[in-house]
Amino acid sequence: MPPVAVIGAGIAGVACARALMDAGHPVVVLDRGRRIGGRMASRRLDGRPADLGAAFFTVSDERFTAVVETWHRAGLAHPWTDTFTVLDHGADPRASSGPLRWGTAGGIRTLVEDLAVDLDVRSAVQVTSVRRRDDGVLLVNERPAPAVVLAMPDPQARVLLAPGLETVAAQLARQWDPVIALGAWWPDRTWDRAGQPAGTRFHGAFVNGDLDLAWIADDGRRRGDDAPVLVAHSTPELARRHLAEPESAAPVMLAALERILGTAMAPTGHYVQRWSVARPTGVRPEQFWLDDQLVGLCGDGWGEVSRVEGAYLSGRTLGEAIAVRLGCS
16 A cells, blocks of 8 residues: 655644554655754754744643653753743733743754654655545545645645545635744843843743734743844734745844843844744634545644644544554554
8 A cells, every 4th residue: 555645744744644654554744845844943043943933832631741751851852931921012021820831952843853753754845736536546746645634734735635625625714824933143142131020030922912023932041051042923914014025024023122122232143934824813623634535634723722732633643543544553
């Protein structure tokens, strides 16, 4: 039997493929990017990795807990913080405690790479179509597959579906907001006493009511090396105005960082990352979708909450369901 085709090498796609391989079924993961990870993306800034996509992850499900424990023992992941600053427009900064957030030593992409060890992952592969032949055989780029998984945001998945898969396309109606991420680095840390409640240590901030920024992460604290590096995420409104030329958002976002955190010193350098489909809107409680002819959908757009853990569980449970349908477990 040919391998199951998983399209998308983010954490959901890789978790799905891992579940299928563990059940004894051949699987191939196809991704259009040069490196795997999807929106769990890291890039080297000022000689060190910085996370420009997913900012952190939390742990609640015992299945994900087991995976995180292996990452922790291997030195890939570490507890970061349970307290962020909240910056409400026109109000004093306040601290907000929540679940423990985890960070990574080498960039959050390394977690996906660890999950993908021994999998057949093919990068820089452009999938142009998924279709079903008249005899019911599924084809990915005209190659047969017993099952096909689309592990990506709804807008990206829809464009791959050929006529005849309207039932699948109907499941892909969720809207997604864009985000522009800005990573910037300075000669020194200048924000440790600015924009935060007295007596607290700055790790990151949820920014509410600002026209330009929605989230700021102290990447030095997140990584554990205290490097003077910040990563800021734009509001969807700012991103929409600058999607065609994302670099044009940089001056606006740097000015917002100066206004919010007091980063008056000019940064040594910066990098801009465009995420045209970054965050799902609305609610979709189903953890995955699988039709009778084994076309499956998974990712962080499925499940109660959009997060790393949810994407992992979405992919894993879909992979397990496909394995059962194929008689592998």
